[in-house]
Amino acid sequence: MNRQPRALLSVLLLGSIAFMGWRWWSSQQTGTDQGTEIVFADVSTRGGVLTSSLRSEPRSFNRWVDRNFPTELISQLTQSKLIRINRSTQEIEPALAESWTASADNQTFTLTLRQASWSDGTPFTSADVVFTFAAIYDPKVNSILASSLQVKGQPLTVTAADARTVVIGYPGAFGPGIALLDNLTIAPKHKLAAALAAGTFAQAWGVATPVTELASLGPFVLSRYEPGQRLIFDRNPRYWKKDPSGATLPNLDQVVLEVVPDQNAELVRLQAGQIDMLQQQVRPEDIATLRPLVDRGKLQLLELGVGTDPDLFFFNLRPRHWAKDPRGTWIGRKEFRQAISHAVDREAFANTVFLGAGVPIWGPVTPGNQKWFSPNVPRYGFSLDKARQLLAGLGLANRDADQWLEDEKGTEARFTVLTYRGNSSLERSAAVLREDLRPLGIAVDVVALEQGALVERMLKGDFESIFFFFSSSNLDPAMSPDFWLSSGSAHIWNIGQASPATEWEKQIDDLMQQIMSSTDQAQRKLDFDRVQAIFAENLPAIYFVAPRMYMGVSARVGSMSPTILRPQLLWAADTITVRSTGSTGQGAR
Amino acid sequence: MGRYLLRRLGFALLLVLVVSSASLLLTWLAPGDITSDQALTLGPAALARMRADLGLDRPLAVQYLEWLGGIVRLDFGRSLLYARPVSTLIGERALNTAVLAVAALVLATVIGVPLGVYSGSRSRGAGRAVVRVLSIVALSVPPLIGSLGLVFLAARTGWLPVGGMTSAAGIDRSWAQWLADLATHVPIPVLALAIPLAATLERLQSQAIEKAMREPFVAASLARGVSYAQAVTRHAWPVSLRSVLGLYGVMIGSLFSGSFIVEVVTSWPGLGRLMYDALKARDLYLVAGCAASGAFFLAAGTWLADMLLAIADPRVRSQETQ
Numbered sequence: 001m002n003r004q005p006r007a008l009l010s011v012l013l014l015g016s017i018a019f020m021g022w023r024w025w026s027s028q029q030t031g032t033d034q035g036t037e038i039v040f041a042d043v044s045t046r047g048g049v050l051t052s053s054l055r056s057e058p059r060s061f062n063r064w065v066d067r068n069f070p071t072e073l074i075s076q077l078t079q080s081k082l083i084r085i086n087r088s089t090q091e092i093e094p095a096l097a098e099s100w101t102a103s104a105d106n107q108t109f110t111l112t113l114r115q116a117s118w119s120d121g122t123p124f125t126s127a128d129v130v131f132t133f134a135a136i137y138d139p140k141v142n143s144i145l146a147s148s149l150q151v152k153g154q155p156l157t158v159t160a161a162d163a164r165t166v167v168i169g170y171p172g173a174f175g176p177g178i179a180l181l182d183n184l185t186i187a188p189k190h191k192l193a194a195a196l197a198a199g200t201f202a203q204a205w206g207v208a209t210p211v212t213e214l215a216s217l218g219p220f221v222l223s224r225y226e227p228g229q230r231l232i233f234d235r236n237p238r239y240w241k242k243d244p245s246g247a248t249l250p251n252l253d254q255v256v257l258e259v260v261p262d263q264n265a266e267l268v269r270l271q272a273g274q275i276d277m278l279q280q281q282v283r284p285e286d287i288a289t290l291r292p293l294v295d296r297g298k299l300q301l302l303e304l305g306v307g308t309d310p311d312l313f314f315f316n317l318r319p320r321h322w323a324k325d326p327r328g329t330w331i332g333r334k335e336f337r338q339a340i341s342h343a344v345d346r347e348a349f350a351n352t353v354f355l356g357a358g359v360p361i362w363g364p365v366t367p368g369n370q371k372w373f374s375p376n377v378p379r380y381g382f383s384l385d386k387a388r389q390l391l392a393g394l395g396l397a398n399r400d401a402d403q404w405l406e407d408e409k410g411t412e413a414r415f416t417v418l419t420y421r422g423n424s425s426l427e428r429s430a431a432v433l434r435e436d437l438r439p440l441g442i443a444v445d446v447v448a449l450e451q452g453a454l455v456e457r458m459l460k461g462d463f464e465s466i467f468f469f470f471s472s473s474n475l476d477p478a479m480s481p482d483f484w485l486s487s488g489s490a491h492i493w494n495i496g497q498a499s500p501a502t503e504w505e506k507q508i509d510d511l512m513q514q515i516m517s518s519t520d521q522a523q524r525k526l527d528f529d530r531v532q533a534i535f536a537e538n539l540p541a542i543y544f545v546a547p548r549m550y551m552g553v554s555a556r557v558g559s560m561s562p563t564i565l566r567p568q569l570l571w572a573a574d575t576i577t578v579r580s581t582g583s584t585g586q587g588a589r
Numbered sequence: 590m591g592r593y594l595l596r597r598l599g600f601a602l603l604l605v606l607v608v609s610s611a612s613l614l615l616t617w618l619a620p621g622d623i624t625s626d627q628a629l630t631l632g633p634a635a636l637a638r639m640r641a642d643l644g645l646d647r648p649l650a651v652q653y654l655e656w657l658g659g660i661v662r663l664d665f666g667r668s669l670l671y672a673r674p675v676s677t678l679i680g681e682r683a684l685n686t687a688v689l690a691v692a693a694l695v696l697a698t699v700i701g702v703p704l705g706v707y708s709g710s711r712s713r714g715a716g717r718a719v720v721r722v723l724s725i726v727a728l729s730v731p732p733l734i735g736s737l738g739l740v741f742l743a744a745r746t747g748w749l750p751v752g753g754m755t756s757a758a759g760i761d762r763s764w765a766q767w768l769a770d771l772a773t774h775v776p777i778p779v780l781a782l783a784i785p786l787a788a789t790l791e792r793l794q795s796q797a798i799e800k801a802m803r804e805p806f807v808a809a810s811l812a813r814g815v816s817y818a819q820a821v822t823r824h825a826w827p828v829s830l831r832s833v834l835g836l837y838g839v840m841i842g843s844l845f846s847g848s849f850i851v852e853v854v855t856s857w858p859g860l861g862r863l864m865y866d867a868l869k870a871r872d873l874y875l876v877a878g879c880a881a882s883g884a885f886f887l888a889a890g891t892w893l894a895d896m897l898l899a900i901a902d903p904r905v906r907s908q909e910t911q
């Protein structure tokens with residue numbers, strides 16, 4: 001026997017031994033699992049530690065200048081607002097303002113503040129509110145909240161009538177009314193006034209700030225930050241909110257956010273019971289992995305509903321981009337975009353990209369946004385015949401022996417799609433689009449770029465088309481004017497127009513102005529239905545499928561109010577409870 | 590020897606300067622900057638203000654010269670991402686990475702070198718074949734898969750923590766308890782790093798010792814009646830170390846620079862992850878600082894390997910003294 005077969009035999013033998021060992025060990029493990037099923041404590045659900053993952057670290061603790069998700073989440077846990085929009089019901093709720101009155105023209109709001117204290121014992125007063133507005137509107141601060149707290153491009157006026165009364169004036173009528181204040185997180189004047197005076201507010205509360213320097217009005221206080229590892233929040237004993245029975249909130253003693261940068265490792269930790277929840281929705285391909293744990297009662301898979309921020313595909317509609325390109329004559333036409341919509345089988349798209357966990361959509365507002373969604377919009381559903389008719393109407397036909405269409409000048413029907421590298425749903429979506437357009441004779445070249453490079457090219461208008469995602473933090477369209485208005489910075493197919501480039505964009509601009517200024521909610525809904533219809537007919541961005549969203553949460557976590565918007569579970573962390581378990585060791589202290 | 594050390598020090602400084610400068614320039618040239626992800630939320634005016642506040646609106650030459658001026662004073666600038674001095678951030682993370690690097694290097698050496706000597710000094714046998722196949726398998730598994738496999742194993746068994754460097758309650762404990770807590774977190778990332786390194790060392794050592802065993806002086810020693818084991822360990826092995834130690838320098842450099850795949854998957858707060866975050870966010874100065882530290886460790890590793898080689902191989906010593 002020569003050496004090679006012997007080596008092979010040795011490996012096979014070792015492999016067999018290892019496999020048998022693994023099978024034996026797995027069977028032992030199953031037995032162990034059955035013996036250590038989670039047992040809920042039969043005592044009060046107050047107290048305990050909730051552990052969640054967090055994919056990236058905060059860049060700052062200063063919510064007034066940083067909009068990244070970790071900073072926003074920290075703010076949700078540690079700070080409070082005057083009023084808040086309940087993310088589950090979309091209703092306005094009192095928060096630090098226990099009540100308010102509105103003037104007849106709905107432009108002046110008088111708020112009565114509740115008696116509350118910062119976590120360091122300093123009383124919360126109207127001076128904090130006035131200070132917060134002053135900081136946000138200070139040009140030196142360059143606050144990311146400044147534009148979201150303006151009406152008609154003007155800041156609000158804020159005066160303190162007394163220590164517990166604040167009068168807020170809007171420069172004009174604003175449809176969402178006081179809901180605008182949901183964007184405002186109150187800052188502690190006693191901690192940050194010196195920084196504002198010195199012009200260093202933007203640098204204040206960086207991640208190197210000792211946690212003892214931070215003051216909270218929210219349910220928790222940041223008690224420890226271990227860079228690269230975790231953030232630990234302890235209960236704020238001075239939190240103002242109580243539950244319906246009058247008991248103080250929050251229910252939890254502690255929230256731990258473990259920094260887990262890798263999504264696969266995050267899932268493994270959830271499966272192992274080392275974290276209680278993720279801050280990202282579960283990927284469609286991971287649902288099957290979690291099902292056995294759900295069946296064994298160790299995990300909850302919460303279906304949040306249809307996502308409100310679907311991926312979108314759009315062409316560059318800036319006329320100057322196509323000025324010297326013959327393809328501009330047909331790429332700029334709505335019939336071309338309608339043909340693309342006809343070419344895509346949305347059911348198959350949902351099956352391929354989201355493994356069936358998605359619903360067909362026809363515009364940016366999905367059924368997940370129940371208040372504003374309009375089903376009555378033009379739909380260009382799957383029909384290759386209709387797509388071919390529309391393309392023929394544009395003069396696109398196969399004029400040579402190859403498989404691609406050409407226009408009358410012989411220019412091939414081909415374009416490039418840029419997408420975001422590393423985002424699996426976007427990369428799959430772009431690939432599906434390429435395959436769906438091939439039978440029509442349209443060639444698509446897909447190029448995946450890093451996010452920074454993609455955004456740079458988007459802003460410069462240096463692209464032909466893009467498959468992208470766009471997230472909003474608010475469901476009321478009046479709160480997203482940058483997307484809808486032709487002058488907006490997020491009107492991504494043709495950003496920041498001096499005047500509307502097309503008639504339909506002008507119509508949308510006019511309707512959006514009414515939606516933003518009207519206080520008649522029924523009329524606002526009718527106007528927005530019209531906006532959605534115009535959008536769906538002209539398809540400046542084509543939407544195919546909105547994913548159904550799922551969150552994976554340990555079975556020991558209760559009293560949650562899941563919502564579509566991020567943070568889907570911790571937006572109401574004060575009411576969440578955990579039950580001590582026999583196996584995880586994460587129970588009440 | 591003094592001149593030799595000075596020459597190596599000069600080379601190390603040059604390497605650090607070139608690598609960090611190139612990293613800074615390449616990051617600057619790549620499309621987008623640290624403000625890109627806010628571009629759709631902030632208006633153009635606010636975005637321009639933010640870029641001006643961060644100093645990104647200045648010409649590249651001005652930014653580079655200012656950064657270079659700082660380097661002379663050992664000031665690597667402030668991270669745009671974390672608004673903290675780059676040197677502080679790197680210092681914190683380098684220590685964490687060093688824990689992994691030292692442990693992985695020791696483990697890889699303790700496993701890889703003896704196995705290499707064993708497999709290289711035998712011309713046949715099942716043991717040699719098994720070692721060889723295991724090494725090739727370990728080398729073939731991509732680091733991501735290997736790391737995830739170990740993380741999965743830890744999760745499945747519950748024997749070890751799945752990730753992180755310490756547990757949440759660890760910092761409140763005594764030093765001894767903290768160290769014990771750290772020790773339970775170390776094995777997974779260390780194994781993920783050490784297994785492919787051990788396989789590399791085994792393969793290299795095996796081939797080197799095979800070659801050394803064919804040298805005339807080894808045959809002569811055997812002819813003089815020296816036992817086979819002694820001929821291997823006393824005569825062939827020191828000579829074979831030349832190629833192994835040559836790789837050591839690179840190994841030390843790459844280990845101490847941090848493996849971002851292992852650190853990301855095992856949530857280890859080290860230099861690799863810091864570099865990855867800095868690159869993702871286009872944090873010019875942090876990227877340059879991380880690259881500088883990587884170059885420094887590479888230079889230091891190569892120097893250390895050369896010193897070890899000089900100790901192990903008399904021929905190298907004689908070359909240096911000539």
